[in-house]
Amino acid sequence: xxxxAKKSLIAxxxxxGITDENVLNAFDVVExxxxxxxxxxxxxxxxNTPLPIGCGQTIxxxxxxxxxxxxxxxxxxxxxxxxGTGSGFQAAILSAMGAKVHSIERQLDLFRRTRILLNNQLKxxxxxxxYGDGFAGLxxxxxxxxxxxxxxxxxxxxxxxxxxxxxxxxxxxxxxGVQQMLRITKISxxxxxxxxxxxxxxxxxLQKTVINQK
Numbered sequence: 001x002x003x004x005a006k007k008s009l010i011a012x013x014x015x016x017g018i019t020d021e022n023v024l025n026a027f028d029v030v031e032x033x034x035x036x037x038x039x040x041x042x043x044x045x046x047x048n049t050p051l052p053i054g055c056g057q058t059i060x061x062x063x064x065x066x067x068x069x070x071x072x073x074x075x076x077x078x079x080x081x082x083x084g085t086g087s088g089f090q091a092a093i094l095s096a097m098g099a100k101v102h103s104i105e106r107q108l109d110l111f112r113r114t115r116i117l118l119n120n121q122l123k124x125x126x127x128x129x130x131y132g133d134g135f136a137g138l139x140x141x142x143x144x145x146x147x148x149x150x151x152x153x154x155x156x157x158x159x160x161x162x163x164x165x166x167x168x169x170x171x172x173x174x175x176x177g178v179q180q181m182l183r184i185t186k187i188s189x190x191x192x193x194x195x196x197x198x199x200x201x202x203x204x205x206l207q208k209t210v211i212n213q214k
Contacts, residue, residue, distance in 0.1 A: 002033055005046035012048065013066050020070045026096035027066065034122065035059055035087040037113070055107040055210075057203060059087040060150065064200060066093075068148055071171045071183045071197065074099050078145035081163065083134035083205065088114040090150050091127045101127045102141050104134045106209045135207050137163045144168060152179040152202035161186065173200050 010027050018024060033045035036059060041051050050058040068090070074080070076098035082091055085105035094101045105111040111131045118124045130138060134149070135157045142163035149160070149172040156172060164170055164186045173179035181197040 002031075002042075002045065006031070009046040009048070009062055013063060016063055016066075018063075018066045018070055020073075022074060022097045023066050023069045023093070026069070026093045027062070029096045030089065030092045032059075032062065032089060035089040035092070035117070037087075053087045053110070054113075055110045057086050057107065057110060059089050060202070064202075065090050067197070068150070068171050068181070069093055069097065071181070072146045072148060072169060074146065079141075080146045080148060081138060081141070081144040081160070082148050082150065083137075083160070084150040085114050085129055086110065086150060088118045088127070090148070091129075092118065092122065092124060094148070095124050095127050099126070099146070102130065102138055102144070103127060104130045104132050104138065106131075106133060106206065108209065108211045131209060133208055134205060135159065139163060146170070147172070149173065149205065150202065151205035152176075152200075153205040156182075156184065161192070173202050176204075177201070 033042050036045055048061050048063050050061050053059050074097040078099050080094055080099045080101050082103040085103040091101045091103045115129045118127050137159045143165040145168050147160055147164050147170040152173050166186050168186050170184040173181050178199050178201055181200050183195045185193045
């Protein structure tokens with residue numbers, strides 16, 4: 001049942017304009033239902049809908065994950081910084097596309113649970129998780145080929161732009177309430193090109209870490 005639902009989702013994503021075969025293949029490899037902690041919701045795993053994962057967070061709609069992944073234009077062995085690990089599904093997709101993913105989560109409970117899922121249960125080797133403030137990025141791991149932000153940012157954090165390689169790409173939703181999806185290409189240390197790709201609605205990007213939030 002879930003296998004058929006996954007195949008139907010991939011066909012639907014293709015109809016919606018996801019043309020990057022690397023993205024579609026990743027959706028075939030990564031099982032979204034593994035990232036949904038509430039077993040009551042497993043039958044909805046391959047619907048195009050966000051689902052709760054605890055700590056006031058959701059796993060994003062498949063089309064959103066696919067769209068951001070396509071905008072990143074991932075190449076094998078690229079180093080990617082992800083802000084907002086959440087369920088770990090986006091990180092797993094990028095990993096399946098061949099990226100080396102460094103992912104930051106600010107919710108300690110979510111960080112612990114997702115790290116066990118990715119590293120111990122799914123045994124994904126090229127995703128590295130960090131508990132911290134996404135606004136600060138990971139300066140000791142920079143520079144990054146690509147940066148993806150999976151929460152709605154009030155602006156583009158300067159630290160993230162600094163940690164992006166020249167020629168690198170950042171995909172980030174910016175705005176309050178409803179965000180504009182931006183793809184920012186770093187041309188030089190002080191120059192960039194910004195493209196806009198429509199409106200989306202993400203949970204907000206917040207500063208500081210959270211120890212417990214049920």
